[in-house]
Amino acid sequence: MTTSRTRSAPAKPRIGGRRRRWPLAVGAVLALVAGGAVWRRRTHPLLLLRAEVEIDAGPDEVWQVLADLPAYAEWNPYVVRSTGDLRVGATLTNVHEFRSGQRTFTPTVLAVEPGRELRWMARLPVPGIFAGEHSFVITPIAPGRVRLVQEETFRGVAVPIMRGWLHSQALPAFEELNAALQERVETLYPRP
Numbered sequence: 001m002t003t004s005r006t007r008s009a010p011a012k013p014r015i016g017g018r019r020r021r022w023p024l025a026v027g028a029v030l031a032l033v034a035g036g037a038v039w040r041r042r043t044h045p046l047l048l049l050r051a052e053v054e055i056d057a058g059p060d061e062v063w064q065v066l067a068d069l070p071a072y073a074e075w076n077p078y079v080v081r082s083t084g085d086l087r088v089g090a091t092l093t094n095v096h097e098f099r100s101g102q103r104t105f106t107p108t109v110l111a112v113e114p115g116r117e118l119r120w121m122a123r124l125p126v127p128g129i130f131a132g133e134h135s136f137v138i139t140p141i142a143p144g145r146v147r148l149v150q151e152e153t154f155r156g157v158a159v160p161i162m163r164g165w166l167h168s169q170a171l172p173a174f175e176e177l178n179a180a181l182q183e184r185v186e187t188l189y190p191r192p
Contacts (some may be wrong), residue, residue, distance in 0.1 A: 037120060047160035047166060050151040053175035055182045059060040059115035059138045059146050065181060066118060066136055075184040078177040086112050098169040107134065123156075130156040144191060148181065150174050 013034060055062055065071070069082040069092075076082075077097060084092035089107045095102055107120035116138055123131035136151040141147050152174075 046156070047154040047163055048151060049166060049171045050149065051152070051171065051178050052147055052149040053143060053148050053178035054141065055185050056145055056191050057185045057189050058144060059140055062138050062146055062148060062181070062185050063115045064139075065188065067114070075180050076177060077180050078173040084109075086118070088112055094122075096173070100165075100169055105181050111135070116150060124158075128145060128156055128163070129169050130154070130158040148178060150178055 001184050020028050057164045065075075067086055069084065069086070070150070072079050072082045079094050080097045081095040082092055084090055086109060088109055088111065092107050094105050096105060096109060105122040107122035108165060109118075111119035111134070117135060117137040119133065121131060121133045134151045135150070137149045137151075139147045139149070152170065154162075159166075
């Protein structure tokens, strides 16, 4: 008598379900991180850099120098070239000089108030990664004397990584720009 045994193939472990779960888990984690980054970016500036200087001039005289973008190459050690229109919504092309080299930014103009404020925003193409809102605010403090405050608020998930570089490169550049602006204005518009 012949007996035949049928062998059944060993059961394959069911890993298809596990394979489908990991993309969902990764997607959920990424969604939480992105959502947190967007919330934090909108509600909390991650870094604020500020430099100020007092200038012996009126607000309109300071504005004349600040708004003369083609002349930046003559006096500005930080924004060494700037082109574009100073009107809200326009895009500027600014070439910045840092100790580590030049970088080109294309900020959007947010505010143009002659004698008072110039403000723009530059950001990376991918939202939430890195953005900087830069402003120059001119405030009269006495007849023929103003305070210029230059500051930039940085937001985005890359700011903590770049914090050291921003402090060592951008803040000294702000201070150098302020000193050069003061010298330029006081040379062009000397007080009697």
